[in-house]
Structures are given as C-alpha cells and as structure tokens.
Amino acid sequence: MISALLYGAGENNDVFSPSSHLNRDNCNHPFFLLKEKLLKFGIDLNTWDTPQKYKFFIEIHINARKISRSKNARHYLLNMETPLIDRNNSSIELINQFNIVFCWQNHTHARNFKKINYSQNLQLPDINGFKNRNNLCCMIAGNKTTQRPDARSLYPERIKAIRWFQCNAPLDFRLYGTGWNLPAMRHGKLGRIYTKLQGMLGSYFNAVYFPAYKGRIESKSTVLLNSKFSICYENVTGFNGYITEKIFDSFFSGCVPIYHGAPDIASFIPSTCYIDRTQFNSYPELYQYIKNMPEREFLDYQTNIASFLSSDLAYSFSSECFANTISEEIAHDLEIAAQF
Numbered sequence: 001m002i003s004a005l006l007y008g009a010g011e012n013n014d015v016f017s018p019s020s021h022l023n024r025d026n027c028n029h030p031f032f033l034l035k036e037k038l039l040k041f042g043i044d045l046n047t048w049d050t051p052q053k054y055k056f057f058i059e060i061h062i063n064a065r066k067i068s069r070s071k072n073a074r075h076y077l078l079n080m081e082t083p084l085i086d087r088n089n090s091s092i093e094l095i096n097q098f099n100i101v102f103c104w105q106n107h108t109h110a111r112n113f114k115k116i117n118y119s120q121n122l123q124l125p126d127i128n129g130f131k132n133r134n135n136l137c138c139m140i141a142g143n144k145t146t147q148r149p150d151a152r153s154l155y156p157e158r159i160k161a162i163r164w165f166q167c168n169a170p171l172d173f174r175l176y177g178t179g180w181n182l183p184a185m186r187h188g189k190l191g192r193i194y195t196k197l198q199g200m201l202g203s204y205f206n207a208v209y210f211p212a213y214k215g216r217i218e219s220k221s222t223v224l225l226n227s228k229f230s231i232c233y234e235n236v237t238g239f240n241g242y243i244t245e246k247i248f249d250s251f252f253s254g255c256v257p258i259y260h261g262a263p264d265i266a267s268f269i270p271s272t273c274y275i276d277r278t279q280f281n282s283y284p285e286l287y288q289y290i291k292n293m294p295e296r297e298f299l300d301y302q303t304n305i306a307s308f309l310s311s312d313l314a315y316s317f318s319s320e321c322f323a324n325t326i327s328e329e330i331a332h333d334l335e336i337a338a339q340f
Contacts, residue, residue, distance in 0.1 A: 003052045004045045008062030011049045029121035033323035041331040064094040079103035118244045119322035125254030127302045129295045136172035139231040143179030152238040164283040166212035180213035224253035234261025256301045272304040
C-alpha cells in the first residue's frame with residue numbers, strides 16, 4: 001500500500017466525507033471518487049494531517065506552493081485557480097517542481113501537463129418551466145475581490161449587476177451569500193480591514209449596504225430551484241477554459257444562468273444552454289429579455305441544458321473524469337518511475 005497526502009483541501013479527511021459540513025451541494029464528490037479510484041491502484045489518499053500507516057511516496061497539492069522534496073516522493077499539482085486569485089499558479093518555478101500538473105489551463109511551459117476541468121457530480125434537472133419559480137433572478141456569491149485591481153476581475157461587474165437590479169427591479173432580484181452586510185470589499189489586506197471596520201461602524205446606525213441581500217444559505221439548490229435565472233459570473237474573465245462550478249449549480253436546478261467568464265465557453269458548453277451577458281449592451285436590455293421571456297423559450301433552455309448534461313460533451317466536467325484522469329495518470333507515472 002502506498003500512502004498519499006493531499007494538501008490544500010482541509011484537515012481530518014473531511015474532504016472525503018459526504019456528511020462533512022464542507023460538502024455543500026455535494027461539491028466534494030470528485031474527491032470522494034478520487035480516493036476510491038486511487039485505492040484500486042493501491043494508493044491510500046488522506047489529508048496531510050492524518051497519521052500515516054505506511055511511508056508516503058505521493059503528495060498531491062491544490063494550487064502551487066513551494067514544496068520540500070521528500071526522498072523518493074512524487075509530487076502532483078491540481079492547479080485550480082487563476083493567477084488573479086492565486087499568484088503562485090503562474091510561477092513557472094513553482095509549477096515545474098511537480099511531476100504532473102493537472103489544470104484547466106494549457107500550461108505549455110509545464111514539463112508534464114494534463115488538462116482537467118472543474119468537476120462535479122452531474123445531475124439532470126427537471127424540465128418544469130416556470131413551475132414553483134417565484135423569483136425572477138438571483139445571485140449567489142461572496143462579497144470578495146482580487147488582491148489588486150485588474151481589468152479581468154469580474155467582482156466589480158457583480159457589484160454593478162447587484163446595484164442595478166436592487167435599484168431598478170427590487171422585486172425581481174435576490175442576493176445570497178456571505179459578506180453582503182458590509183460595503184463592497186476593497187483590494188488588499190488593508191482594504192479588507194477598512195471594509196470590515198466601516199461595516200462595524202455602519203452596524204451602529206443600522207446601515208444597509210445591499211438591500212437585495214437575503215442572507216446565507218445552506219444549499220444553493222434551495223434558491224436556484226425557486227429562481228428562473230441566476231447571475232452567474234466567474235471571478236475573472238480573459239482566461240480560456242476557466243469554467244467553474246457556478247454555471248453547473250444553475251444547470252442542476254433547471255435555473256437558466258446568465259453567464260460571464262471564460263471567453264471560449266461555447267467551445268465546451270453549447271451557447272443554447274445559457275444567456276451570454278456579453279451579448280447585451282446594458283442591464284436594462286438584459287432585464288427586458290429575461291422579464292419578457294415566454295415559458296416556451298425557457299423550456300427550450302432547460303431542454304438544451306438536460307441534453308448537454310447527458311451528452312459526451314459534459315463528461316470532461318464530471319467527477320468520474322476527474323477521478324479517472326488523475327488516478328490513472330498517477331498510477332502510470334509511478335509505474336514509469338519504478339523502472340528507474
């Protein structure tokens with residue numbers, strides 16, 4: 001048995017537990033399968049803090065960090081974030097420490113790169129039209145921003161959308177997530193501190209920074225199942241292939257996403273499955289489109305979403321693809337390493 005350590009995914013093996021509080025909306029399903037698949041190759045995967053029964057020969061890191069090379073250990077990287085969110089993920093020096101790099105982006109400078117997408121447990125939605133969807137539009141997001149200003153950041157665009165809807169269509173929009181009891185988050189550590197201090201001061205005067213905010217939620221699906229549309233923006237744009245769980249959260253609930261993010265998303269997901277925010281000149285134009293959409297057109301979106309999720313195109317975003325690709329590549333790499 002070969003022991004493997006997973007860094008950057010929490011502690012106490014919670015990432016592998018379906019009952020963990022970290023497993024909201026079954027988001028850790030890819031890691032459940034990865035642990036199972038690796039075990040079939042005789043590799044026991046645990047979080048870094050778990051006592052090891054055997055000497056470990058494998059380290060798997062989520063996002064790039066400087067590693068101390070253990071003798072005879074093999075190192076693998078799941079490079080999941082963009083450089084705007086984690087600057088280390090653009091460091092050639094850090095990336096080239098690893099024997100294999102798994103990433104949504106084509107790392108042409110990496111010695112041994114394998115393409116992998118953000119993955120989830122694919123589920124087919126009910127094709128039910130407007131039934132029980134009492135809310136026109138929602139957004140589920142955290143009040144966050146990048147460390148430094150950058151034109152590719154979509155955090156400001158989220159704020160712009162929130163402010164337009166709560167001012168111009170307050171009855172048709174609901175905001176959920178964390179941190180919206182504070183002003184819009186500022187850049188950098190000092191910016192975050194200033195924002196929180198301003199929020200604490202504002203609380204004494206019962207200040208409301210985002211009137212559309214309805215609070216935190218335990219499950220995204222409870223909101224998305226009751227909404228016709230969701231404003232679904234990635235954290236950043238300008239990065240081909242960077243497609244996260246956000247659009248799929250909407251898909252699984254039969255909620256039509258209003259998407260902004262990866263410029264090449266249509267190469268991965270048919271454009272008939274989502275509303276492309278970049279095709280509208282303004283929020284009034286977008287609002288009129290979704291407000292006046294007939295149910296027949298909405299049903300077409302839901303049907304297209306279900307067709308995509310059940311097609312071969314969706315496999316590369318599945319937990320199975322994630323677990324199979326990583327486990328098979330690691331097993332193959334260990335086999336080759338054993339020959340030398």
